[in-house]
Amino acid sequence: MKKQVLIASALVSLLSLGAGAALAQNIAIVNGKAVPKARMDTLSLQFQSTGRPITPEVQEQMRQHLIALEVFTQEADKLGLSSSDEFKAQMELARQTVLANQLIKDFESKNAVTDELLKAEYDKFAAANGGKEIKARHILVDKEADAAAIIASLKKGGKFEEIAKKRSKDTGSGAKGGDLDWANPSSYVPEFSAALLALKKGQLTDKAVKTQFGFHIIRVDDVRDIKLPAFDEVKPQIADQMKQDKRGSYQRDLLGKAKVE
Numbered sequence: 001m002k003k004q005v006l007i008a009s010a011l012v013s014l015l016s017l018g019a020g021a022a023l024a025q026n027i028a029i030v031n032g033k034a035v036p037k038a039r040m041d042t043l044s045l046q047f048q049s050t051g052r053p054i055t056p057e058v059q060e061q062m063r064q065h066l067i068a069l070e071v072f073t074q075e076a077d078k079l080g081l082s083s084s085d086e087f088k089a090q091m092e093l094a095r096q097t098v099l100a101n102q103l104i105k106d107f108e109s110k111n112a113v114t115d116e117l118l119k120a121e122y123d124k125f126a127a128a129n130g131g132k133e134i135k136a137r138h139i140l141v142d143k144e145a146d147a148a149a150i151i152a153s154l155k156k157g158g159k160f161e162e163i164a165k166k167r168s169k170d171t172g173s174g175a176k177g178g179d180l181d182w183a184n185p186s187s188y189v190p191e192f193s194a195a196l197l198a199l200k201k202g203q204l205t206d207k208a209v210k211t212q213f214g215f216h217i218i219r220v221d222d223v224r225d226i227k228l229p230a231f232d233e234v235k236p237q238i239a240d241q242m243k244q245d246k247r248g249s250y251q252r253d254l255l256g257k258a259k260v261e
Helices: 002-025 037-048 056-078 085-110 115-129 144-155 160-167 190-198 231-257
Strands: 026-030 033-036 132-141 179-183 209-211 214-225
Touching: 026 037, 026 056, 033 037, 033 056, 037 056, 085 231, 115 231, 132 144, 132 160, 132 190, 144 160, 144 214, 190 209, 190 214
Parallel strands: none
Antiparallel strands: 026 033, 132 179, 132 214, 209 214
16 A cells, blocks of 8 residues: 555656646647747747847736737637638748748858958048048139139138128038038048148138039138047947848849849
């Protein structure tokens, strides 16, 4: 009798262990069918990608959501909806979408953007955007003769700001007395840029500078070294851009090789 009690106790213990293992692998059993914990893990990863924390309340909401999905899909299966052409077409589209996303993740994991690549990209950016930036003003007119008359007037003491407001074709800067604010000379058309670089602080062009827009009278108000953001400040943005560029190049390469009829 004592031996039978021990056996029964051992069986109860084994059953309890089995139930515990099942619960560890599944978040619920719905109508006898398991809802695996892997679904919760996948949903959690998707939620975390939005940057929001998974609180106990959110976790329970996700659990209830997955249980509801299981209930609804079981009912849909009973009704034979999974055999419809519409369902099959949507499933194929979903399959392709998921696989395409997995392809990109696989590519990115094998082509990681390293710190060395990021620093090299930053150095290239710094070389292209470093140097000096200039705070200048200009007056834009259609005719060279008008520009010459304005330069003569300025040399006699005329107010640059007042003339710009009255005469400049560039109404945007003209309303501000011709002010173009701080800018890298390379941001302007070549003729304008060359004229800027030839002037010193406080200097005015002796002759009008011709560009595709007309004739410019230019004055340099100030010059300063360009202050670029530190590498660590822009590292995340550079990483995002490089990932996008790599991903885009990979996708374009695949599309280019595909035979589409």
